[in-house]
Amino acid sequence: MQRYFLEDFLLLDQKTIQVTGDVFHHITRVLRMNKEDKVYLVFQNEQSFLAKILKIETNYVIFSLLEKENQVKELPIKITIAHGFPKKEKLDLIIQKGTELGAYSIIAFPSDRSIPKWDAKKLLKKQKRLTKIAKKASEQSQRTHMPLVELLNSKQDLLNKFKNYDFVVVVYEKAAKKDGQSQLAQFLTKIKKSAKMLVIFGPEGGLSIEEVEVFLANKAFIVGLGPRILRAETAPLYFLSVISYELELRLKN
Amino acid sequence: MQRYFLEDFLLLDQKTIQVTGDVFHHITRVLRMNKEDKVYLVFQNEQSFLAKILKIETNYVIFSLLEKENQVKELPIKITIAHGFPKKEKLDLIIQKGTELGAYSIIAFPSDRSIPKWDAKKLLKKQKRLTKIAKKASEQSQRTHMPLVELLNSKQDLLNKFKNYDFVVVVYEKAAKKDGQSQLAQFLTKIKKSAKMLVIFGPEGGLSIEEVEVFLANKAFIVGLGPRILRAETAPLYFLSVISYELELRLKN
Incomplete structure (x- = not known):
């Protein structure tokens, strides 16, 4: 079902909401929805509701909030991916x-x-575009939190x-196994729910040794991701999949 | 280090090999390598060797095989991904x-x-192109096996x-949790090393209920991949990452 992160809206009463801006435009011009059609609406406090269209006017849509969505969609720990410019x-x-x-954020x-050298202007432009990608992907994957892109x-x-996180992890292909089990598996046994974790990945050529040493000197842990060489953009997907499996699927809640 | 899956070669003696064809072309024309440069060469029996260039001639390169690569690069189970045409x-x-x-194969x-309707001619053309992608990715990720694409x-x-596999798994987003632990986690406790597994994923709109029922009637297991909706192309990456973590990183060998 279609899902929107709300930006421009007015709560008319506890169960009724008037929506304008991009969401209004998408509902009326792109999807051409009608009265009675349903969507999920996500508020900035990360609560989401099933909502039904009550009325469509020239500049706004009015929804009735039917019920709060109960399934937890967010990982139990907050992971920030930090990636060297690829x-x-x-x-x-x-x-x-x-x-x-x-x-949680990227x-x-x-x-x-x-390789890329991006100046401040280029960075700002890119950040805007990437934020839109994050928003669309959050809606599509039915999340309640939209990652901040920086x-x-x-x-x-x-x-x-670094000081804002409970753990900083550096993914480095030369990390070796210890006692037959990988550092990643050992590390994940230490993680407590709701921990904040920063995970650092290198660009195509990998992180330099000097960089890794600076990160380690600042109390980062080092982990590897198995025997095959993953491309730069594949490594964070592997890491996030493993965290989801370990904390959402494997552990009995 | 550069890595090649060998096709056109001649063993001159136990330690010396003459290579022609694409590998010869890539080494001399694309990378412009010289005598003494080193690469990994992978034979069709999935053995790989560190090799040094002894001589470059007009139509071939002669390598000396220095040592067998010992690290295991392949997953301990053979996973075939079956994906609905996306x-x-x-x-x-x-x-x-x-x-x-x-x-192991795709x-x-x-x-x-x-959505796509591909006729036999188109399928054959696509298969050729995709096989090249698999070969390049196998070399780049330093594998010893090159997945077959079909x-x-x-x-x-x-x-x-189905009869060629020990297990058939259907990934279906509506699969629910049982006893607090996911079916995927429960299922993976049953897997024995060197098992052959077929894992089926739907296209953008997901698998139809009728399809899922046919697969289940043919003894497939059903599993889900967590609370967020993954795009069609993301789901197999999640699954493979989890298998790698579970069998290569988490289990003590």
Whole structure:
């Protein structure tokens, strides 16, 4: 069912809401919906409701809120992906798929081996476009949270963020197994629900040794993702899938 | 390091090999390699060797095989992805990423809700192109096995293959949790190493109920992949990542 993250709206009473802007436009011009049609509406507080169209006017739609959606759609831990600027349009894929797979927010930063050099103006433009991709993917995958997308000017900006997280993890292909079990599996046994985790991935050429050392000196953990070499844009999808499996499917709740 | 799946070669003695064809062309014309440069060479029996260029001639390269590569690169179970024909070029992504993530082979079939209608000629052409993508991704991800790509003419062709597998799994978003743990997690506790598994995914609109019922009547298991709705092309990547984590990273070997 169609789903919208609300921006321009007015609560008329506890059960009735008037919606304008992009959502109004999409409902009337793109999908040409009618009275009685149903959608999910997601509020900024991450509550979502099944809603029915009561009335369509020239500039707004009025919905009746039918019931609150109860299924939990968000990962039990908040994962921020931090990716070294990759080539071409690969951030599009990382953001679309990362959103589907439950990332809480997605950061990109200029890594030592990043090929693209984006100035402040370009970063802002890109960030806007990527935010739209994240919004669309959040709606499509039926989430209640829309990931924040942030493109950083420097690696120092990334280091400054470390203090906001309970854990910082560096994904590095040269991480070895210990005692027969991978560091990733060992690390995940330590994670508590609602933890905030920053996970750092390199661009096409990988992270430089110097970068990894700086991250480790700032208390990051290092993990590998198995014996095959994953492309830069595939690694975060692997990581998020594993977190979902481990915390949403494998553990008995 | 550059890696090649060998096709046209001649073993001169136990440690020396003469290579022609595409590999010769890539080494001399694309990468412009020189004497002493090293690559990995993978034989059709899935053994791989570190090799050094001894001599470059007009039509062939001669390598010395230095040592056998020992690290296991392949998943401990053989997973065949079967995907309902998706729209546009999405099979490209499924094959590239599915190969990186360790699929043993990849099948696509006309599912009830598949939009594209591809005739036999188109299927053959597509299959050739997709096989090249699988080969390139196998080299890039440093595998020793190159997935076979097969595009089927009918769903019956898929059903006829069920007997070749130890398990057939249907990924269906409406699969529910049982006893607090997902069917996927429960199912994976049953898997033995070296099992052959066929895993079926629907196209954009999902599998039809009729299809799912036919698969179940043919002894397939049904599993879901968590609370968020994944796009058609994302679901197999999630599944393969989870298998890798469960069998390569989490279990102590």
